[in-house]
Amino acid sequence: MGTLAGIEKIREADGIVRIRFDSPDARVNTLTERILMAFQECLEELANEAGIRGILIESGKTANFIAGADVREIQTLSTSLEAETKARLGQKIFSRLAAMPVPVAAVIHGTCLGGGTELILACTYRIASDDPSTRIGLPEVRLGIIPGFGGTQRLPRLVGLRSALDLILTGRELRASAALRIGLVDEVVPVELLPAAARRWIADHPVRRPAGQRPLERLFQRIGPLRSLVISLAERKLREKLKGGDYPAPFRALRILQETYGGDLDQGLRVEARALGELALTPTAKNLMALFDLNSRQRRNPGLPEGGKARPVRRAAVVGAGIMGAGIALAIAGKGAQVRMKDVAVEPLARGLREAHRILASQVRRKRRTRRDLRDRMARIQPTLSYSGFRCIDFVVEAVFEDLELKRRILREIESNVSPECLIATNTSSLPIGEIGRVADHPGRFLGVHFFNPVHRMPLVEIVATDRTDPWAVATAAEMVKEIRKVPIVVRDRPGFLVNRLLMAYLGEALHLLEEGAELTRVDRALERFGMPMGPFRLLDQVGMDVASRVARTLNEAYGRGESAVELLEKLAAAKRFGVKNGKGFYLYQDGKPVPDPEIDQLVRPQGRIRPAGEEICLRTLLPMVNEAARCLEEEVVGRPGDVDLGMILGTGFPPFRGGLLRYADGIGIGKIVSLLEVMASRYGERMAPAELLLEMTRRKKNFFS
Ligand code: NAD
Numbered sequence: 108m109g110t111l112a113g114i115e116k117i118r119e120a121d122g123i124v125r126i127r128f129d130s131p132d133a134r135v136n137t138l139t140e141r142i143l144m145a146f147q148e149c150l151e152e153l154a155n156e157a158g159i160r161g162i163l164i165e166s167g168k169t170a171n172f173i174a175g176a177d178v179r180e181i182q183t184l185s186t187s188l189e190a191e192t193k194a195r196l197g198q199k200i201f202s203r204l205a206a207m208p209v210p211v212a213a214v215i216h217g218t219c220l221g222g223g224t225e226l227i228l229a230c231t232y233r234i235a236s237d238d239p240s241t242r243i244g245l246p247e248v249r250l251g252i253i254p255g256f257g258g259t260q261r262l263p264r265l266v267g268l269r270s271a272l273d274l275i276l277t278g279r280e281l282r283a284s285a286a287l288r289i290g291l292v293d294e295v296v297p298v299e300l301l302p303a304a305a306r307r308w309i310a311d312h313p314v315r316r317p318a319g320q321r322p323l324e325r326l327f328q329r330i331g332p333l334r335s336l337v338i339s340l341a342e343r344k345l346r347e348k349l350k351g352g353d354y355p356a357p358f359r360a361l362r363i364l365q366e367t368y369g370g371d372l373d374q375g376l377r378v379e380a381r382a383l384g385e386l387a388l389t390p391t392a393k394n395l396m397a398l399f400d401l402n403s404r405q406r407r408n409p410g411l412p413e414g415g416k417a418r419p420v421r422r423a424a425v426v427g428a429g430i431m432g433a434g435i436a437l438a439i440a441g442k443g444a445q446v447r448m449k450d451v452a453v454e455p456l457a458r459g460l461r462e463a464h465r466i467l468a469s470q471v472r473r474k475r476r477t478r479r480d481l482r483d484r485m486a487r488i489q490p491t492l493s494y495s496g497f498r499c500i501d502f503v504v505e506a507v508f509e510d511l512e513l514k515r516r517i518l519r520e521i522e523s524n525v526s527p528e529c530l531i532a533t534n535t536s537s538l539p540i541g542e543i544g545r546v547a548d549h550p551g552r553f554l555g556v557h558f559f560n561p562v563h564r565m566p567l568v569e570i571v572a573t574d575r576t577d578p579w580a581v582a583t584a585a586e587m588v589k590e591i592r593k594v595p596i597v598v599r600d601r602p603g604f605l606v607n608r609l610l611m612a613y614l615g616e617a618l619h620l621l622e623e624g625a626e627l628t629r630v631d632r633a634l635e636r637f638g639m640p641m642g643p644f645r646l647l648d649q650v651g652m653d654v655a656s657r658v659a660r661t662l663n664e665a666y667g668r669g670e671s672a673v674e675l676l677e678k679l680a681a682a683k684r685f686g687v688k689n690g691k692g693f694y695l696y697q698d699g700k701p702v703p704d705p706e707i708d709q710l711v712r713p714q715g716r717i718r719p720a721g722e723e724i725c726l727r728t729l730l731p732m733v734n735e736a737a738r739c740l741e742e743e744v745v746g747r748p749g750d751v752d753l754g755m756i757l758g759t760g761f762p763p764f765r766g767g768l769l770r771y772a773d774g775i776g777i778g779k780i781v782s783l784l785e786v787m788a789s790r791y792g793e794r795m796a797p798a799e800l801l802l803e804m805t806r807r808k809k810n811f812f813s
Contacts, residue, residue: 114145115167116153122160123306124153129167135174136166138197138222138256147200154207161309162207163302164230165214170240172213175221178250182396184387191384194255197222198376201229201257210312212305216298219243220280225254228261232308232315233291235283236298243291244280248356250399251392251764255383259363260375264319266290268327268334268368272341275364276357285474290318328369338365352638353764356386394766397812398756401749401767402594409570409585410597410746415578417586418528420444420501426517427507428459428490431534434562435504437463438591440487447489447496456490463488466563494524502587504556506534509657514538515546522548530583532556536607536654537661540600541573551577556584557604558593559758567757568593573600596754599744602665603658605751606758608744609768611662612735614655615672616728617643619791622671624713625724627693628703633724638762643728645701648692652680668794678710730784730795733772737798748811769811778805 113136115127126149128136136142153159166172176197184190204211204226213219213227216236224245227233235241245254245262253259254275263271270289274281283295293315296304318324327334338361345357359382367375386392424447425436432448436459439446450456467484470476497503503525505517514533521531531553533543540555547553555571568588572581581597588595598605617630621644631642639646647655656676663669679692686692687699694701719727736751745751752767765771772780781797788795804810 112145113139113142114149116149118159122158123163123309124156124159124161125163125165127165127167128173134168135171135218136168136223137174137177138226139177139180140193140196143197143200147203150200150203150207154203159209161209161306161312162211163214163305163309164211164226165302166217168217170217170238172215172217172219172241173223173226174218175223175246176256178396178399181250181252181387182393187384187388189384190255190387191380194380194383195376197225197256198380201225202376205229205261210309212308214301214305215243215283215292216241216301218280220246221254221258222256225256225258225261228265229257231312232293232305234294234296234301234305234308235286235292236301237283237295238298239282241283242280243283243286244278245275246278246280248276248354248360249278249395251354251356251389251395252386253356253360253363253379253383255380257376257379259360259379260367260372262291263364263368264372265317267318267321267324268337268364269341270318272337272361272364275360276341276345284477334365334368350638350640351636352762353391355389355391359386391764394764394770397766397770398752398763401753404749405594405596405753406589409589409595410750411582411585412572412578412597415580415582417582418501418530418579420530420583420587420590422446422500423502423504423587424449424497424500426450426503426505426521428456429506429508430462430560431558431562432504432506433459433462434466434560435506435534435558436488437466437484438558438562438593439587440484441592442590443487445487445489447491447500449491449494451492453492456492460485460488460490466561494520497521497524497529498526500525500529502530502532502583504532504534509535509537511538511542514543518543518553519546528552530554530580532584534558537603537658539602540571541575544573544575550575552580554580554584555600555604556588557606559606565758566593567606567754568595569604569606569754569758570595570597571600571604572597594753594757596745596750598750599742601739601742601744603662605739605745605754607658608662608666608739609732609735609751609755610759611659611669611672612731613728614643614647615659615669616731618672618675620717620719620724620727621711622675622713624715624717625719626716627707629718630724630728633721634728636721637725637729638765640760644693647676648686648694648696648701651686651688652676652692653685656680675711682710684710726783727787729768729771730780730787732768733780734784734795734798734801736768736772737800741798741800773810773812777801777810778808781805 113130117125130136210231212232212234213230214234217240224243245258247254266289286292287295294304342361363378363382367378422445423439425432426449428448428450436446436448448459467481471478471481503521507513507517533555544550544553554576557569559565559567570584585595620630621627627644631644634642659673659676663673684691687696690696695704739745748769751769755761755768756763761768781801784795784797
């Protein structure tokens, strides 16, 4: 037995050697250069040792096999050549692994991603545990790069071109059962049986014919035009999904597979390494890696107040089984907890259950979930019309209609039916949490948890603490949000919290542009080209004019910067132009598709026609968001610029390749932003005047992320 910087080599009496990855002082294993070198050394030693029958590769961590290459090391690379050289090193070591004279089995339990997956691809056999924590994938494109340790070469050889494209282009993670279906792993067993199963594979040492050698695959490998057909179909899907965003990596991966599939492995590896070298230094990769850092930091430290310790949540309840309540109940059931779902009548309860079932069924159809999983989750949601059983609930989320008096009444009802330790949260999107909580007997355990719609797709939750919320309550809510695989950001109880407040600054300015005479399709197109998932008017139609005008009114009452925007939204709502939900908003909707409506001018009454350039439209609408974000930082609505960037990306779909709103602002330069805002303030009104924080940053020559 011996240890080499995070790699342990254990030789068993029966001639099996276990190589155990266990990065010192780290929660997860990553393939740092040091670990890779130690692994190489270990392989060299073993290749020369006599009496070895086989090798098992395993992890010393509880729910992690190998999480991937070390992102920090990639971030420090300063030239393409350096990045390419690093890829070549990893490739060389994994090729050494693939050429070992004895069979090697990977014993996979927990996350196995990126470089971890590339490592198992170079093993003879892959045996995975059936635990839900076991997930296998190549998420590199999500970091703006491609797999660089042989993934683009060995994966298609093993699972075939189409499965490989699916994994490499989307970066999605597979559970063990799905990995087994495509031939990425050889066997799936309960975790306790893993070592025995892996030994059996080594002892039997069967010859496997991978999916990549089936007759159809042979055709893809040999016949270029056939391969091109598969690649161009994948490319079309990709273009639809990425909608013109600046994501070069997946397209580069497509080109690599087009060029190398079926060819010589060494040549393919060289092409892969060169591409990685070029991609690793692009602005998109830098931004996506910064975002990855933010996400990981947020999981470790979501900005909690001092001194709070999370309490366990075993049983939860949701009051109000509408769109949000059903979504929240489903999310909680997904973590394995029982959740009661209460409403006032059978019909809304049944509707809530149907909604939950509809979401799961669509996931089953898309093979994202099994039928059994659907049944288990639905069984954990217990519909009810009364508060019976609420005494043993640890966490209640209220999601009834947006009405202050109703929410106060429900809060009092909940308090009189739960134990004194139970955490109580409201999912209000615009009412002040402190105002609702004023009637609470125990205001310390009351806070806001603002989920976004649709809950099953939106990863962000704003945790809204009032001045009276206890630190343990904030910590418990944040922990709960993490457990349901969402990202918490802690915000202060100010109108609009963080995300809606910033979004309204942007939407409000788009409405001003419309009144000045810009065409709405022109505005939408400019912002979609910038990378927003949809332009501001399509977004307003999605939200609905009733909801949007109410939120805008609340924000205008609080901050007084958007009276004319509120009036315009109210005018549309009064004209029953609610948006997508009744087929008529800023656009008309025909078969769900937006078409411009010439009548909109009569409502808006533009001052004339203007044709601002795309860049001007973007600056005009995005800089007010930057300005509002600066005010939020001044008022300590959030503590860190990173909270703003995560909030906007995860809560509104601000384009990830731009790294986030404030990283985008840094890119323009704060001094320049201040000048632009000053000019715009003199033209369009004081609402555009730069925030004090921006002026201060300009004086001190600071950036948000310097
Ligand atoms: P909804 O109208 O779909 O559902 C509200 C549900 O509450 C209904 O099923 C209703 O029967 C139930 N209800 C009413 N009174 C009740 C009572 N006394 N006891 C139990 N149930 C009762 O509304 P929604 O869109 O799910 O919104 C719920 C909350 O979430 C609101 O506060 C809203 O502001 C907030 N929110 C909504 C969105 C969104 O986009 N829909 C996003 C974030 C937050």
